Amino acid sequence: MTALLKLNSDYGLVATEDQTTTTERNVFSSCENQRLVFQPAFYDMQTGKIHISRYSSGRQAPLHILDGIPNNVAKRADLNLVSGFIYNGIFLTRQQAADKREEL
Numbered sequence: 542m543t544a545l546l547k548l549n550s551d552y553g554l555v556a557t558e559d560q561t562t563t564t565e566r567n568v569f570s571s572c573e574n575q576r577l578v579f580q581p582a583f584y585d586m587q588t589g590k591i592h593i594s595r596y597s598s599g600r601q602a603p604l605h606i607l608d609g610i611p612n613n614v615a616k617r618a619d620l621n622l623v624s625g626f627i628y629n630g631i632f633l634t635r636q637q638a639a640d641k642r643e644e645l
Contacts, residue, residue, distance in 0.1 A: 579626035
């Protein structure tokens with residue numbers, strides 16, 4: 542069974558079954574009519590944090606790119622990131638995202 546990670550209503554916390562961690566930035570824009578999209582992201586297996594895929598400038602990237610991963614994370618010897626997507630406030634692995642897309 543794969544756990545899903547969900548962002549709370551203030552977009553600052555990621556709640557899992559056993560822990561709560563913070564994310565670096567807001568995931569969603571404030572646009573009222575924004576479509577639900579798959580936002581590329583990385584899940585850090587050691588810390589439980591989610592890192593939105595970003596360019597080195599800090600802008601959100603439309604694809605998986607490691608340039609925007611914080612330096613303190615990127616330099617860790619035990620780095621173990623899982624690539625996936627945030628959809629409707631939930632982190633999904635690539636396979637979960639593919640399954641979700643089939644449902645839509």
